[in-house]
Amino acid sequence: MLDVKFIRENQELVKQGLLNKNAADIVDTILKLDEQRRSLITKTEDLKAKKNQVSSQIPQFKKEGKDTTEIFAEMKRVGDEITLLDGQLRDLENEIEDILRNTPNLAHSSVPVGKSAEDNVEVRQWLPEGFNFKNDFKVLDHIELGKKLQILDFERGTKISGSGFSLYTGKGATLERALINFMLDYHLKHHSYKEIMPPILVNRESMKGTGQIPKMEEDMYFIEKDGLYPIPTAEVPITNIHRDEILSEKELTIKYVGYSPCFRREAGSYGKESKGFLRVHQFNKVEMVKFSKPENSYDELELMVIDAEDILKELGIPYRILMLCTGDLSFSAAKCYDIETWSPAENKWLEASSCSNFEAFQARRANIRFRREETKKPEFVHTLNGSGLATSRLMVSLLENNQTPEGKVVVPKVLHKYTGFEIIG
RNA sequence: GGAAAGGUGGCAGAGUGGUUGAAUGCGGCGGUCUCGAAAACCGUUGUCCGGCUUUCGUCGGACCGGGGGUUCGAAUCCCCCCCUUUCCGCCA
Numbered sequence: 001m002l003d004v005k006f007i008r009e010n011q012e013l014v015k016q017g018l019l020n021k022n023a024a025d026i027v028d029t030i031l032k033l034d035e036q037r038r039s040l041i042t043k044t045e046d047l048k049a050k051k052n053q054v055s056s057q058i059p060q061f062k063k064e065g066k067d068t069t070e071i072f073a074e075m076k077r078v079g080d081e082i083t084l085l086d087g088q089l090r091d092l093e094n095e096i097e098d099i100l101r102n103t104p105n106l107a108h109s110s111v112p113v114g115k116s117a118e119d120n121v122e123v124r125q126w127l128p129e130g131f132n133f134k135n136d137f138k139v140l141d142h143i144e145l146g147k148k149l150q151i152l153d154f155e156r157g158t159k160i161s162g163s164g165f166s167l168y169t170g171k172g173a174t175l176e177r178a179l180i181n182f183m184l185d186y187h188l189k190h191h192s193y194k195e196i197m198p199p200i201l202v203n204r205e206s207m208k209g210t211g212q213i214p215k216m217e218e219d220m221y222f223i224e225k226d227g228l229y230p231i232p233t234a235e236v237p238i239t240n241i242h243r244d245e246i247l248s249e250k251e252l253t254i255k256y257v258g259y260s261p262c263f264r265r266e267a268g269s270y271g272k273e274s275k276g277f278l279r280v281h282q283f284n285k286v287e288m289v290k291f292s293k294p295e296n297s298y299d300e301l302e303l304m305v306i307d308a309e310d311i312l313k314e315l316g317i318p319y320r321i322l323m324l325c326t327g328d329l330s331f332s333a334a335k336c337y338d339i340e341t342w343s344p345a346e347n348k349w350l351e352a353s354s355c356s357n358f359e360a361f362q363a364r365r366a367n368i369r370f371r372r373e374e375t376k377k378p379e380f381v382h383t384l385n386g387s388g389l390a391t392s393r394l395m396v397s398l399l400e401n402n403q404t405p406e407g408k409v410v411v412p413k414v415l416h417k418y419t420g421f422e423i424i425g
Numbered sequence: 426g427g428a429a430a431g432g433u434g435g436c437a438g439a440g441u442g443g444u445u446g447a448a449u450g451c452g453g454c455g456g457u458c459u460c461g462a463a464a465a466c467c468g469u470u471g472u473c474c475g476g477c478u479u480u481c482g483u484c485g486g487a488c489c490g491g492g493g494g495u496u497c498g499a500a501u502c503c504c505c506c507c508c509u510u511u512c513c514g515c516c517a
Contacts, residue, residue, distance in 0.1 A: 038474095042476070042485095044486080045474090045487090049486070052485095055443075055498050056443080058498070059444085062443090069497095076496090246472090376454090
């Protein structure tokens with residue numbers, strides 16, 4: 001959520017920023033409503049001040065035996081007017097809030113301006129030693145491999161739950177579990193995160209706090225009976241850990257990492273990229289979340305990307321880093337790097353991680369603050385999160401890149417102690 | 426699912442219609458004492474919004490789970506909702 005004061009003081013900047021993000025220009029509307037709001041506040045507060053002043057004298061009057069009927073009648077009128085104006089004020093505030101909640105965050109100045117994914121900028125690429133984009137044998141895609149090795153069973157996944165639900169069997173299930181454990185352990189040991197295991201059903205407030213609601217509501221599952229949402233990412237419960245809290249300055253930067261399954265309806269996205277693991281309703285993800293001071297958040301973002309990259313390097317999976325342009329940034333993000341891993345069968349890059357800085361956008365919604373020691377004043381923190389990483393897309397690249405000409409899959413060395421086997425097939 | 430209790434400041438916990446933003450204790454911060462620390466003592470200590478002050482501030486308003494009602498006046502009375510805890514039942 002953007003700050004009204006900020007909009008007031010940076011009108012042109014906000015207008016341009018919204019344009020860059022392909023969003024509606026709400027600046028003039030907000031300014032008009034805000035002006036009305038403030039003038040109403042002045043009015044009601046004058047009346048309330050009067051009411052309070054008179055009220056405080058009444059015990060005295062009573063003691064003196066003074067006749068108060070006229071005062072009471074007058075105060076009754078004042079009270080009624082206050083009720084009326086307060087009602088108007090509330091309507092106005094709701095209107096403003098509604099607009100702001102539906103307005104995206106602005107991009108950071110370092111983000112390239114662009115319309116769509118085509119304008120994203122490749123920042124760097126990493127390829128394992130001896131890697132070649134062309135294989136000298138016919139590579140199988142992850143679905144073929146999964147079937148041949150009997151480690152993935154999409155047909156039965158569909159039977160059990162529907163399309164977009166995957167079933168891991170045998171060494172496939174073990175490999176999946178190994179990946180999750182490896183990633184968690186690695187972030188704990190080498191990147192000093194604190195591990196979190198969050199609830200995977202959350203209430204509406206939590207979904208609002210991180211910005212999934214209202215804009216993404218169609219993409220969420222919802223359990224009507226209990227008013228709970230299966231999380232689309234562990235970002236939601238983990239960021240909401242500190243909702244409505246004031247943190248101390250010295251505990252920042254807080255770094256959490258947690259595994260959770262993720263649920264997405266993916267409404268309307270059937271057809272393209274939807275086969276096998278490429279687009280699923282349920283997948284596993286290890287998520288990193290940071291709460292930082294504003295002045296550190298962009299450094300923390302760079303570090304977070306490196307934390308995710310370390311995992312891929314350890315696994316020996318080729319990847320590249322993209323900086324998303326303004327038009328491709330998500331609703332809440334101010335800056336975002338996507339990490340894409342290589343799929344030789346698809347012959348293209350697949351998004352396996354997304355690391356974003358939300359600045360104070362989520363913090364303002366979720367009311368997450370810290371008290372600066374110097375000023376003693378509460379201030380909004382900056383929140384960041386990134387996948388570290390999502391296993392489904394990662395699994396595609398892992399299987400496909402590590403296949404042998406005979407159609408077996410070599411397990412990366414770092415996973416051996418988790419899998420207990422070194423090859424599948 | 427059945428029954429009961431309860432939601433007050435960072436925490437604990439008073440307060441049942443009129444200077445109550447709210448006693449008291451703990452914690453936090455500042456100070457005295459000390460070589461230093463502890464103890465003791467003294468002082469201080471919420472958030473949000475608006476106006477003026479482009480500083481330190483200052484004035485006003487709101488906030489005792491949320492919403493509505495009664496009243497000149499509500500933390501306190503009434504109604505609705507939400508949440509938490511405990512006990513019983515069921516169950517991993």
